[in-house]
Amino acid sequence: MKKVIALIFGGKSAEHEVSLRSAKNVADALDKDQYTPILIGISKEGSWYRFPDMTVFNNKAIEDKALPAQAESVALIALQGRPVLYSLKDHSKTSLDVAFPIMHGTMGEDGTIQGLFKMVQLPFVGCGVWSSAAGMDKEVMKRLLAEARIPNARYMLLTPFKNNSYEEIAAKLGSPFFIKPANAGSSVGVHKIKSAADFGPKLKDAFQFDNKVLAEEFIQGREIECSVMGHNHAPKASLPGEVIPQHEFYSYEAKYVDDNGALLEIPAKLDSEVTKRLQAMAEQTFHVMGCDGLTRVDFFLKPNGELYINEINTIPGFTKISMYPKMWEATGLSYKDLISNLITLAFEKYEAEQKLKTSYLE
Structure with a gap:
């Protein structure tokens, strides 16, 4: 049936x-x-x-x-x-x-x-309550990654109640730097700050989407992404893909509005050692963040070979230009089978949770 x-x-x-x-x-x-x-x-x-x-x-x-x-x-x-x-x-x-x-x-x-x-x-389908919440909140994500010693960009937390200046942030993180709402996805409210004149109006825009905003150091490097699927104890990473933005950075417009906003190289042109290291870090991030079902993990790859986690996305896009399904297709899993596998994982997770006791007296 x-x-x-x-x-x-x-x-x-x-x-x-x-x-x-x-x-x-x-x-x-x-x-x-x-x-x-x-x-x-x-x-x-x-x-x-x-x-x-x-x-x-x-x-x-x-x-x-x-x-x-x-x-x-x-x-x-x-x-x-x-x-x-x-x-x-x-x-x-x-x-x-x-x-x-x-x-x-x-x-x-x-x-x-x-x-x-x-x-x-x-x-x-997908991650549970706390892993979804932790993945969405970039500050919480960074704390968990730091505890697990998974490299990610340095940052400062900005709130409407603190008077952080451009000079203070630039002195700590360097310039340019990024600002982004802590709880918004897909580059909504994200800005690259190059000067004090940029800072005020763009910070105001970021605060339209959340009451916490991160100022984050700019990492010069290639933007690599990796799809992950499976249960938390046994995740499996896809072949990675590379995003080559045609805008200044991988903005909301580049991701979803402009079909030519970014070039997608799938699989990414990486040597086997870097690919394996990246896949292992993606699986580790999935595990540390308590994820289940699916997650896309985004990286910066510096010219010296160092990898940094940019962020995770617990409900990645499934549009015609979205990376998550495209990377699985490059790994050998069709779009139709991908969807079926994700649904199967949902049933397996639910069945495992149903075995837990919910009453002390039974």
């Missing part, structure tokens, strides 16, 4: 539009002989809707004020200990077997929706 899978996309995030594009690709690649998809879009206002077919992806965004006529208001609930999609229109109930969250950034990649899945006992 086919499993019912909820593909969940959109949400209250600066990456809402990218999420829809990723979700369309996942829906296209899904093995329809094994899975029956249910398309659930979360509006920019946070409302949940079920859509009957792929025409939802003709929209750039889902907004309450401009809903497609076929949108049906729904809620995800637990009924007698089982996850159910409840229709607010006709009160019908649809049982779900597994969820695939394809929600980039806040309210999707940060542990929030993963917590909901746990509450209603719904198996789901």
Whole structure:
């Protein structure tokens, strides 16, 4: 019997539009002989809707004020200990077997929706609550990596309550340096700071997306990425790929808006020793961060061969120019099989967790 899978996309995030594009690709690649998809879009206002077919992806965004006529208001609930999609229109109930969250950034990649899945006992693709939250918060990520002695860029934490000056940061980190919101993905609010004149307005922009901003040293090097998949105790890294930005750096526009914003070299032109070292560091990062299911690990490779972790992405993009599936394809795993493998991992993780006791008296 086919499993019912909820593909969940959109949400209250600066990456809402990218999420829809990723979700369309996942829906296209899904093995329809094994899975029956249910398309659930979360509006920019946070409302949940079920859509009957792929025409939802003709929209750039889902907004309450401009809903497609076929949108049906729904809620995800637990009924007698089982996850159910409840229709607010006709009160019908649809049982779900597994969820695939394809929600980039806040309210999707940060542990929030993963917590909901746990509450209603719904198996789901990807990292759990705390690893999602830790991976999303770049300051927490850096602390965990530093404790594990995994190299990453030096940084300073900026908040609205501290009066950090350009001069203070440049004296510690050098110039130019980057500023980035701690809890935003895909280069949203990220700026390269070259002068004091740049600093004020661009810091103000970064604070639009989070109340914590990192100032991070600029590392001159190649931008290499690696896909990781598996359970936390046994991750497997793909062949790495290289991003060669055609913009000044790998910005949001270069990633998602401009199809020619970056050249992608997959697999990356690296010697075997560097490839093995990079894959081992990607797997170590996946383990240290408590990840499960999937993660993309991003690196800087300096001319002297030193590797530094830039960041991890616990729900990487699945758009037509996204690196995560492309690196697995180069490793020998088709897009369709990749999606099926990720869903299988979700069921395996859920079954293992179900064996844990939840009552002291039993």
